[in-house]
Amino acid sequence: MKFSFARIPLIYFGAGSVSLLPKAIGQFGNTCLIVTGASSLRTSGRLERIHALLREAGIHYEIISVSGEPTPNAVDAAVIEFRSKGIGAVVAIGGGSAIDAGKAISAMLPSGDSVIDYLEGIGTKQHPGEKVPFIAVPTTGGTGSEATKNAVLSKSGKGGFKRSLRHDNFVPNVALIDPELAMGVPFEVTAATGLDALTQLIEAYVSTAANPMADALALSGLEKIKQSFIPLCTGAGDELVHRTSMAYAALMSGIALANAGLGVVHGIAPALGSIFGLTHGVACGTLLGASVKVTVQKLMERGEESHLQKFARIGALFTGCDVRETSRACERLVFLLEEWVELLKMPRLSKFGIRESDFDEILSQSSNKNNPASLSKDEMRCILAQRL
Amino acid sequence: MKFSFARIPLIYFGAGSVSLLPKAIGQFGNTCLIVTGASSLRTSGRLERIHALLREAGIHYEIISVSGEPTPNAVDAAVIEFRSKGIGAVVAIGGGSAIDAGKAISAMLPSGDSVIDYLEGIGTKQHPGEKVPFIAVPTTGGTGSEATKNAVLSKSGKGGFKRSLRHDNFVPNVALIDPELAMGVPFEVTAATGLDALTQLIEAYVSTAANPMADALALSGLEKIKQSFIPLCTGAGDELVHRTSMAYAALMSGIALANAGLGVVHGIAPALGSIFGLTHGVACGTLLGASVKVTVQKLMERGEESHLQKFARIGALFTGCDVRETSRACERLVFLLEEWVELLKMPRLSKFGIRESDFDEILSQSSNKNNPASLSKDEMRCILAQRL
Numbered sequence: 001m002k003f004s005f006a007r008i009p010l011i012y013f014g015a016g017s018v019s020l021l022p023k024a025i026g027q028f029g030n031t032c033l034i035v036t037g038a039s040s041l042r043t044s045g046r047l048e049r050i051h052a053l054l055r056e057a058g059i060h061y062e063i064i065s066v067s068g069e070p071t072p073n074a075v076d077a078a079v080i081e082f083r084s085k086g087i088g089a090v091v092a093i094g095g096g097s098a099i100d101a102g103k104a105i106s107a108m109l110p111s112g113d114s115v116i117d118y119l120e121g122i123g124t125k126q127h128p129g130e131k132v133p134f135i136a137v138p139t140t141g142g143t144g145s146e147a148t149k150n151a152v153l154s155k156s157g158k159g160g161f162k163r164s165l166r167h168d169n170f171v172p173n174v175a176l177i178d179p180e181l182a183m184g185v186p187f188e189v190t191a192a193t194g195l196d197a198l199t200q201l202i203e204a205y206v207s208t209a210a211n212p213m214a215d216a217l218a219l220s221g222l223e224k225i226k227q228s229f230i231p232l233c234t235g236a237g238d239e240l241v242h243r244t245s246m247a248y249a250a251l252m253s254g255i256a257l258a259n260a261g262l263g264v265v266h267g268i269a270p271a272l273g274s275i276f277g278l279t280h281g282v283a284c285g286t287l288l289g290a291s292v293k294v295t296v297q298k299l300m301e302r303g304e305e306s307h308l309q310k311f312a313r314i315g316a317l318f319t320g321c322d323v324r325e326t327s328r329a330c331e332r333l334v335f336l337l338e339e340w341v342e343l344l345k346m347p348r349l350s351k352f353g354i355r356e357s358d359f360d361e362i363l364s365q366s367s368n369k370n371n372p373a374s375l376s377k378d379e380m381r382c383i384l385a386q387r388l
Numbered sequence: 389m390k391f392s393f394a395r396i397p398l399i400y401f402g403a404g405s406v407s408l409l410p411k412a413i414g415q416f417g418n419t420c421l422i423v424t425g426a427s428s429l430r431t432s433g434r435l436e437r438i439h440a441l442l443r444e445a446g447i448h449y450e451i452i453s454v455s456g457e458p459t460p461n462a463v464d465a466a467v468i469e470f471r472s473k474g475i476g477a478v479v480a481i482g483g484g485s486a487i488d489a490g491k492a493i494s495a496m497l498p499s500g501d502s503v504i505d506y507l508e509g510i511g512t513k514q515h516p517g518e519k520v521p522f523i524a525v526p527t528t529g530g531t532g533s534e535a536t537k538n539a540v541l542s543k544s545g546k547g548g549f550k551r552s553l554r555h556d557n558f559v560p561n562v563a564l565i566d567p568e569l570a571m572g573v574p575f576e577v578t579a580a581t582g583l584d585a586l587t588q589l590i591e592a593y594v595s596t597a598a599n600p601m602a603d604a605l606a607l608s609g610l611e612k613i614k615q616s617f618i619p620l621c622t623g624a625g626d627e628l629v630h631r632t633s634m635a636y637a638a639l640m641s642g643i644a645l646a647n648a649g650l651g652v653v654h655g656i657a658p659a660l661g662s663i664f665g666l667t668h669g670v671a672c673g674t675l676l677g678a679s680v681k682v683t684v685q686k687l688m689e690r691g692e693e694s695h696l697q698k699f700a701r702i703g704a705l706f707t708g709c710d711v712r713e714t715s716r717a718c719e720r721l722v723f724l725l726e727e728w729v730e731l732l733k734m735p736r737l738s739k740f741g742i743r744e745s746d747f748d749e750i751l752s753q754s755s756n757k758n759n760p761a762s763l764s765k766d767e768m769r770c771i772l773a774q775r776l
Contacts, residue, residue: 001401001402001632001633001636002401002402002403002404002405003399003401003402004398004399004400004401005396005398005399005401006398007395007396007397007398007561008393008395008396009395010392010393010394010395010556011391011392011393011601012392013389013390013391013392013393013599014389014390014391015390016390017390168398173395211401212608212611212612212636213399213605213608213640215608216604216605216607216608217601217604217605219604220600220601220603220604223600224600244389245389248389248600252601
């Protein structure tokens with residue numbers, strides 16, 4: 001057993017915890033930059049209430065909105081605009097896009113350099129890790145970005161990319177997670193972000209870079225997924241209870257993936273996003289069932305019992321079947337995931353204009369990441385074909 | 389579900405990870421203060437190897453030794469001696485005492501104030517949280533202090549005390565955990581520190597302030613205790629494998645207790661330490677079985693099923709019995725813990741000159757902390773009487 005584990009944010013979790021935001025900001029001074037992308041927050045009046053909280057606490061703030069998944073240009077523009085304004089902390093309130101934008105802005109404010117120079121696989125410079133303190137306030141309960149050390153930036157269209165700015169120090173200083181902020185988020189977003197969290201939990205748990213700490217947290221998140229994901233999406237039971245479970249699961253997924261890596265779904269999804277414009281949650285959601293199926297098949301062919309046992313443990317958790325019957329538990333898991341992908345109406349790839357002739361381009365930008373079975377291009381093609 | 393969770397250290401875990409110490413120190417400059425208390429490290433030559441590592445990396449270091457559990461005077465003396473020496477990081481290498489000493493020194497170096505003014509229940513000042521970066525390198529695999537936000541300082545003898553200096557920011561910046569450093573630690577220390585870790589894991593898991601994250605990590609630590617604690621103490625199997633498990637369990641216990649609190653064992657143990665000189669591990673170890681027994685009995689009388697189910701889950705994990713048979717699993721747990729306390733030769737209180745007439749003084753300084761059943765003084769007296 002040998003691993004490293006990055007610092008996690010100071011976490012404030014629970015309904016109503018947004019009231020702790022002034023305290024969280026206060027430790028870094030009294031001027032902050034708020035990054036938001038969530039128009040739903042505006043329309044629901046929740047953002048106005050957050051502003052009132054800050055004004056009452058005497059905190060000065062500037063606001064910037066980002067729409068859609070953040071681009072390097074948007075980050076650079078924000079850095080230029082706010083660099084000389086004595087920002088003590090950056091506070092991102094929104095979904096994964098807003099949080100990734102805020103994370104990147106907080107990382108670039110000290111130097112004022114263009115973020116493109118530091119993106120993995122694109123830029124050539126090593127970021128020293130210095131940043132303005134960063135507070136993440138997620139509102140969609142999906143991406144786990146409130147606990148990760150990377151910000152994903154993208155440029156869309158052919159020749160586009162989806163790449164990370166990454167450093168251990170970029171884990172947010174504070175993650176303030178108030179499930180009430182996600183109340184009323186529409187079904188499509190809940191389904192897609194929930195499938196993203198689920199994918200991250202599964203992929204981190206079965207990763208070749210797994211470690212016992214990340215495993216424990218991933219399983220703890222998967223327990224909450226079991227309790228609340230489908231009930232929340234189908235409108236059964238108490239929405240706040242389920243939003244709380246899903247916010248917790250997303251947080252665990254972020255901590256787990258930051259320390260154990262991800263698998264083939266996350267090896268393919270960015271290409272679908274950058275070339276064909278699929279949102280990250282939908283890209284993951286549509287691929288999840290087929291990817292686990294192909295991975296489990298390959299592990300079975302090779303008799304890789306230890307990895308199969310981890311899939312079996314998830315299968316047993318979700319379906320109640322006997323964990324010791326490894327093959328059966330794995331099969332039940334695959335069946336259940338495929339069922340969920342249908343139930344949650346994840347669109348097929350053809351809906352985005354993707355054709356079999358696009359597979360080569362997609363796969364040229366794809367990888368296995370830390371998938372427990374290393375899949376060939378043909379095996380990845382098989383995943384795409386199942387979802388065409 | 390509502391909780392806060394403190395930042396954890398950046399963790400480097402595994403055999404040989406001590407080689408990462410220069411890198412860990414390097415991020416905070418090239419001058420550090422090493423705090424050590426472990427004479428065993430000296431005699432084994434391991435400390436000399438660590439010095440060589442630092443010299444090769446061009447890191448300047450000062451060294452200070454603390455013997456026994458740290459006192460406020462020792463901390464103040466170190467702060468006075470090293471305050472003007474441009475220390476970039478404090479590195480504590482040793483058992484819980486050395487780590488707590490280093491943690492307190494790192495916290496007092498910026499202001500130079502006397503630590504006594506900031507001790508809980510003794511001083512009157514609030515620490516602002518500013519500190520010199522702190523790196524913990526545990527060598528005994530017991531206390532979990534490498535992941536906690538408090539340093540326990542004590543003054544011994546009648547009228548003595550055992551109190552914490554505490555702040556969220558005092559969680560070490562880095563915890564470097566190399567189980568090889570604990571190879572060859574004598575049976576008595578392994579038994580006592582292991583029982584301390586076990587006590588912390590159980591008490592945090594069943595705490596009234598428990599939360600799912602701390603629960604997940606505590607259970608993960610308890611799994612390793614099950615695999616390795618008794619085999620290590622009885623010399624069965626591979627020592628390094630077992631030391632690794634126990635170092636992991638101790639780390640999990642520190643994270644869990646820092647975020648979920650502790651119970652009545654830790655409510656009584658400090659008084660035994662400050663008045664009668666029991667080391668912390670021995671005080672916890674000797675009380676563990678009787679405390680769980682009395683707590684479980686009270687929970688059963690009151691029919692507090694949810695707390696009993698958590699004890700049952702530990703019982704099922706350790707003994708393989710059915711978790712759904714709550715009472716039986718709790719009874720098996722109590723029986724097993726009492727057996728371990730005997731097997732590990734935990735001394736009875738009378739061995740330290742404690743008599744029934746001392747119970748009032750001990751109990752006047754004791755509390756329930758976050759014990760799942762709030763015990764009366766008479767019930768606590770019953771715990772002490774069982775161990776006389």
